[in-house]
Amino acid sequence: APAVGGAGTGRETMHDRDAALPIEGATGASTAVLEQQLIALFREGDKDGNGVLDQTEFKSIMASSSLGLRKTELKRLLAEVDENEDGTISYAEFAPLAVEVLQAMRARESVAVAERELDAEAEAAANELVNG
Numbered sequence: 001a002p003a004v005g006g007a008g009t010g011r012e013t014m015h016d017r018d019a020a021l022p023i024e025g026a027t028g029a030s031t032a033v034l035e036q037q038l039i040a041l042f043r044e045g046d047k048d049g050n051g052v053l054d055q056t057e058f059k060s061i062m063a064s065s066s067l068g069l070r071k072t073e074l075k076r077l078l079a080e081v082d083e084n085e086d087g088t089i090s091y092a093e094f095a096p097l098a099v100e101v102l103q104a105m106r107a108r109e110s111v112a113v114a115e116r117e118l119d120a121e122a123e124a125a126a127n128e129l130v131n132g
Helices: 031-045 056-066 071-079 091-131
Strands: none
Touching: 031 056, 031 091, 056 071, 071 091
């Protein structure tokens, strides 16, 4: 898909390779792995392939993230992310938010794993007490 705008125009898209990546390793992944994940997520959301996310595409990505955002939270998030207020989300605008979303999703996964492990340990301890 063609890039819309370009570096320095306020219309950077995922096709602009000079966009800085967020904090290296912020999600426990290498920078290269993180970049690939973000690009894949962005491309998945960019249904019309124009290099930016419109409001519908952005909302779809956020809904699929399982963060449980209410409509008002989603609108506020969209307004915060759309830094140049053009009604679309460029890759440069999207990447920092996506890192936070990935961190939240991984944190939830870690908590769920830890809860399952604790439940299994508690059940084993209870069985030990009951059954000797």
